Each structure stands twice: as C-alpha cells, then as structure tokens.
Amino acid sequence: MKDMRPAGRMWHLYKMGGLTPALTSMFDAQSAQQMAFIRSMLKEQRKDSLFEIPLHAMEIVVFDLETTGFSPYNGDEIISFGAVSVIGGEVQTQDTFYKMVNPKRKIPDEIIKLTGITNEMAGDAPDLIGVLSDFLEFVQQKILVAHAIGHDKSFLNSALWRTSKVSLSHRVLDIMMIAKWLMPKRKNLGLDSLLHAYDIPVTVRHHALEDALMTAQLWSRFMEEIRARDVDTLGDLYALLSHH
Known part of the structure; x- marks a missing residue:
C-alpha cells in the first residue's frame, strides 16, 4: 500500500511526474513555481567558471x-x-x-x-x-x-x-x-x-x-x-x- 502521508505522496508524485507537479501538489501553484525557479537558478549558478573574468x-x-x-x-x-x-x-x-x-x-x-x-x-x-x-x-x-x-x-x-x-x-x-x-x-x-x-x-x-x-x-x-x-x-x- 502506498504511503499517502504528505511526504510519501510528494515522493510518489515526484517519481510519476517530476519536481514541479510534486511541489504543486503540496503548495499553491504560485509558491511551487517560485520554488522551482529558485532551485533552477541555484543549480545553474556554478556551471561556468568566473575566475577568468576581468x-x-x-x-x-x-x-x-x-x-x-x-x-x-x-x-x-x-x-x-x-x-x-x-x-x-x-x-x-x-x-x-x-x-x-x-x-x-x-x-x-x-x-x-x-x-x-x-x-x-x-x-x-x-x-x-x-x-x-x-x-x-x-x-x-x-x-x-x-x-x-x-x-x-x-x-x-x-x-x-x-x-x-x-x-x-x-x-x-x-x-x-x-x-x-x-x-x-x-x-x-x-x-x-x-x-x-x-x-x-x-x-x-x-x-x-x-x-x-x-x-x-x-x-x-x-x-x-x-x-x-x-x-x-x-x-x-x-x-x-x-x-x-
């Protein structure tokens, strides 16, 4: 039987459809969108080295x-x-x-x-x-x-x-x-x-x-x-x- 408590439900939805649908299920749509944006911004941040920038x-x-x-x-x-x-x-x-x-x-x-x-x-x-x-x-x-x-x-x-x-x-x-x-x-x-x-x-x-x-x-x-x-x-x- 699937665990449908909040954490279990979020994990199930994440496996089924990815992060954004899982977040949307737990929070209102706007907060979920903001959270997904924050996560993507931080993930992208370290991809390019900035050390050579003048x-x-x-x-x-x-x-x-x-x-x-x-x-x-x-x-x-x-x-x-x-x-x-x-x-x-x-x-x-x-x-x-x-x-x-x-x-x-x-x-x-x-x-x-x-x-x-x-x-x-x-x-x-x-x-x-x-x-x-x-x-x-x-x-x-x-x-x-x-x-x-x-x-x-x-x-x-x-x-x-x-x-x-x-x-x-x-x-x-x-x-x-x-x-x-x-x-x-x-x-x-x-x-x-x-x-x-x-x-x-x-x-x-x-x-x-x-x-x-x-x-x-x-x-x-x-x-x-x-x-x-x-x-x-x-x-x-x-x-x-x-x-x-």
Whole structure:
C-alpha cells in the first residue's frame, strides 16, 4: 500500500511526474513555481567558471538585508532586501532592487527604531518565497557582494533551505575582507568607519537599499585601488583575499 502521508505522496508524485507537479501538489501553484525557479537558478549558478573574468568588466550585485535580529536559525527573519547592480567599478544607480518581506512574526521595537520598518508595513509585504524568487531573478548569475557578508549569507541560506531546500551557490565577496587586505593596519572596518574614510556621504543607514548603494560606492573606490595593484581577474582577487 502506498504511503499517502504528505511526504510519501510528494515522493510518489515526484517519481510519476517530476519536481514541479510534486511541489504543486503540496503548495499553491504560485509558491511551487517560485520554488522551482529558485532551485533552477541555484543549480545553474556554478556551471561556468568566473575566475577568468576581468575585474573591469565583472558584473556584481551589491546587496543588504534588514532582519529582525542576528540568528536566522533561532527564529529571526528577513524584513527587507536591497540591491544594486555594478559593472566593473560603475554603480548602475538605475538598476536597483528593494522589497520588504512579511516576517510572520513581531518585529522587535529596537529593530523598528533602527530600520523604520513597522509591523504594519511588514504585515502588508509579500511572503519570503516570493521576494526571494524576485531577488534571485534580479541577481541572475552575478557575483554577490556585501559588507560583512557572513550575516547576510547565513540569512539567505536559511531562507533558501526553508523555502526551496537548496543552499546559496553564488560566488560572494566581502567588502570588509577587501578593506582588511587594502588597509591591514586599520582597526575599524565597520561600514560607517569605511564610508567616513572614503568621504562617501551617508544617506540613510539601516535601510537595505541605501546601505547597498553606499556599499557599492565603497566597492567602486576599492576597485580603483585593486586595479592599481595589478589585480586583473576575479581569480587573482580570490587568491589574494584567501591569505586574509
């Protein structure tokens, strides 16, 4: 007798017709479509080596997340995504992404004060899987860059696994690690400190898109210094950063 409990039914449908019909049987059609899209995007990501790409032509997405706290595996959730495309060192200010997410939980008062995102605003926002799908459509196969990317990467991985049972496969670069390599004696590598050091105007901190735009300007300045050191490709840059 076939196991027709949810997991057993999904496995049976998967064997009969593949992933998408199986997902559709367990979720509404839109969520199933978004999940299938996320899975296909992540599967395609590592097929082409990016190491030989010249830095002056490299396409990246600088991004930032706002979250309800610091622990994605202990109940904290993403409440907004912000991102901007950059080609080489040129920030594409007309090519940006910003969306809030409904975290399905109360946002702590200190996070409301920090980000300006209220429970009412988040309550009207789309669910995580839809925004995650839109974000990956914006990113495509580009390299992801953020300041202190470990925080954002852990939240992305948690979101990808919970919604689609996949892990992030995009190549990533950390602005903080690049700053550490460029300025080995500098003690404070926080975003505010680096923005001040490079005379980049601070617009709105702890707004995902504004933080991404300011971080992209930092990347642009870093690119000038990196190329001045005869670092020509992504592979060269990874090799240098691996020692830091």
